[in-house]
Amino acid sequence: MKKRVPLLITFITGFIIIVSFFVPHRPFGQLETETLIWYAIIFAFTLVIGVDSLVRLHIKHIRKRKKGWWYSIVFFAGFFYCLTIGIISLIQTPNIFQPGTVFFYGYETILIPLQATMFALLAFFVASASYRAFRARNIEATLLLIAAVIVMIGRVPAGYKLWPKLPVIANWIFDVLQIGAMRGILIGVALGAVAMSLRLILGIERTYLS
Amino acid sequence: MSISTSIWVWIAALLTLMIYSFLYKENPFYRLAEHIFMGLSIGYSVVILWYNYILPRIYEPLFFPPHQWSLIFPILIGMMTFGIFSEKYNWLIKYPLAVYVAGYAGVQIPLQLQTMILRQAEASFLTPDKFTSLFSSFNALLIFAGLVTTLIYFYFSAKREHGLGGASQVGIIFIMIAFGAAFGYTVMARISLLIGRMQFLLQDWLGIM
Numbered sequence: 001m002k003k004r005v006p007l008l009i010t011f012i013t014g015f016i017i018i019v020s021f022f023v024p025h026r027p028f029g030q031l032e033t034e035t036l037i038w039y040a041i042i043f044a045f046t047l048v049i050g051v052d053s054l055v056r057l058h059i060k061h062i063r064k065r066k067k068g069w070w071y072s073i074v075f076f077a078g079f080f081y082c083l084t085i086g087i088i089s090l091i092q093t094p095n096i097f098q099p100g101t102v103f104f105y106g107y108e109t110i111l112i113p114l115q116a117t118m119f120a121l122l123a124f125f126v127a128s129a130s131y132r133a134f135r136a137r138n139i140e141a142t143l144l145l146i147a148a149v150i151v152m153i154g155r156v157p158a159g160y161k162l163w164p165k166l167p168v169i170a171n172w173i174f175d176v177l178q179i180g181a182m183r184g185i186l187i188g189v190a191l192g193a194v195a196m197s198l199r200l201i202l203g204i205e206r207t208y209l210s
Numbered sequence: 211m212s213i214s215t216s217i218w219v220w221i222a223a224l225l226t227l228m229i230y231s232f233l234y235k236e237n238p239f240y241r242l243a244e245h246i247f248m249g250l251s252i253g254y255s256v257v258i259l260w261y262n263y264i265l266p267r268i269y270e271p272l273f274f275p276p277h278q279w280s281l282i283f284p285i286l287i288g289m290m291t292f293g294i295f296s297e298k299y300n301w302l303i304k305y306p307l308a309v310y311v312a313g314y315a316g317v318q319i320p321l322q323l324q325t326m327i328l329r330q331a332e333a334s335f336l337t338p339d340k341f342t343s344l345f346s347s348f349n350a351l352l353i354f355a356g357l358v359t360t361l362i363y364f365y366f367s368a369k370r371e372h373g374l375g376g377a378s379q380v381g382i383i384f385i386m387i388a389f390g391a392a393f394g395y396t397v398m399a400r401i402s403l404l405i406g407r408m409q410f411l412l413q414d415w416l417g418i419m
Contacts, residue, residue, distance in 0.1 A: 005308075006304040006308035007308070009309055009312065010308045010309075010311055010312040010315075012312075013308070014312040014316040015316070016316070017313065017316025017317060018316050018319055018320060034280075035313065035316075037267065037284070038283070038284035038287070038309065039309065039310065040263060040267055041284040041285060041288050042284055042291075042306045042309050042310055042313075043263070043310065044259055044263035044264060044267070044268070044288065045288035045306060046306070046310060047263075048259070048291070049291055049294060051252055051255060051256055051259075054252055068241065071241055071242065071244075074249065075248055078245065078246045078249020078252075078253060079249040079250070079252050079253040080249075082249070082252075082253025082254050082256075083253045083257065086253070086254075086256070086257030086260070086261075090260075090261070096257070103257065109221075109222060110218075110221070110222065110225075110250060111247075111250050111251070113222045113225070113407075114229070114243070114246070114247045116403050116407060117225070117230070118247065119400065119403050120403035120406070120407045121229060121232060123397070123400035123403065123404040124233055126396065127397070130393070133393065139383075140382060140386045141386075143383060143390060144386045144387070144389055144390035146390065147389075147390025147391045147394065148390040148391065148394035148397070149394065150394070151390070151394030151395055151398070152394040152397055152398055155394075155395075155398050173387065173391050174391055175349075177352065177356065177391070178384075178387055178388035178391040178392065179356065179388075180334065180352065180353040180355065180356015180357040180358075180359075180360065180384055180388075181356045181357075181381075181385045181387065182388050183330040183333070183334055183357045183360075184356065184357045184358075184359075184363075184381075184385075185364075185388070187327055187330050187331065188364045189326070190322040190323070190326030190327045190330075191322075191327065193326075194327075196315075197316070197322075198319065200311055200315040201312060201315050201319075208307060208311055209304050209307070
């Protein structure tokens with residue numbers, strides 16, 4: 001009951017979705033849409049669990065006065081701020097993403113700049129990682145270095161100023177030389193994903209139930 | 211030079227500087243900005259969850275005509291997720307997890323087969339339209355060689371002999387060039403984000419530029 005029924009549910013649900021993709025007629029075509037709606041609803045509940053876990057963690061930090069507990073208060077300030085502007089926007093208009101709503105304004109002026117800064121911070125770490133990765137120790141590393149340098153310089157105006165052919169070469173590396181290998185890697189990843197999905201549906205892979 | 215008078219620009223600028231202070235070392239300013247960011251992101255996720263999932267997929271179909279009573283079943287299965295909060299009934303989470311995993315796996319098989327395997331292979335086939343000029347023929351052959359040798363490099367079910375070793379050596383050349391190009395592209399994307407933030411600080415906040 002605790003293990004066999006979930007395995008059966010996995011098999012039947014997975015099987016219906018796969019069959020409905022290849023047989024788009026009734027009842028399978030309809031079943032696929034229905035199953036995907038069910039999937040989205042269940043996904044929503046799993047998101048609630050994720051949010052709950054983080055909120056509980058911060059409540060625990062505050063209650064136990066752990067080191068840096070006041071950061072958790074800051075976390076809740078941000079959390080309730082976003083929640084409040086979301087509720088206000090939902091009351092104001094049916095489309096909260098419409099430019100001019102409080103939610104859209106908060107998203108545009110605070111969340112996007114913060115996200116961009118967090119990602120931009122990586123530029124410095126990527127630069128230090130490049131130093132280590134680009135040391136030409138052997139032929140393979142030298143190829144990596146040459147390709148990266150050409151792509152980097154070829155995609156900025158300075159590259160064109162340096163040598164007008166550089167952007168053309170950068171584009172050629174990107175569109176021809178790297179595309180074959182990337183396709184090979186993508187096909188490999190896809191084959192792995194298909195194999196893993198089959199293992200899950202057939203009940204060979206059961207770690208998610210343990 | 212005209213410094214911004216908007217409170218929002220000042221907040222965004224101070225938060226930007228707080229995050230960049232991490233470059234020196236981890237400090238209270240960075241952690242403050244980090245927690246604000248985390249709180250906002252989670253709050254945003256909750257609003258999105260309500261707006262994109264609960265409202266259109268649960269609330270409206272259930273409480274407005276034509277009522278879709280069949281949705282009660284996925285809601286009940288979804289509610290089993292809350293079994294995780296009870297020691298006695300935490301096994302209940304296996305049911306929604308089973309549907310979730312099956313949904314993901316079921317979608318992945320045809321999706322990966324169609325978009326990743328068939329489309330990528332189809333695009334690399336040596337069809338007559340790719341041999342219109344010497345240069346395009348050369349490019350098509352290079353792409354095809356890159357694909358085949360990369361696949362050979364990742365093929366571990368046979369010994370690297372009878373030409374397989376040589377082909378996998380060629381494959382590693384293509385792979386390293388691909389990684390280099392991808393790495394260079396990533397670096398440039400991050401640098402452009404950095405330029406954007408610097409422009410914001412110097413132009414929108416300080417008004418220097």
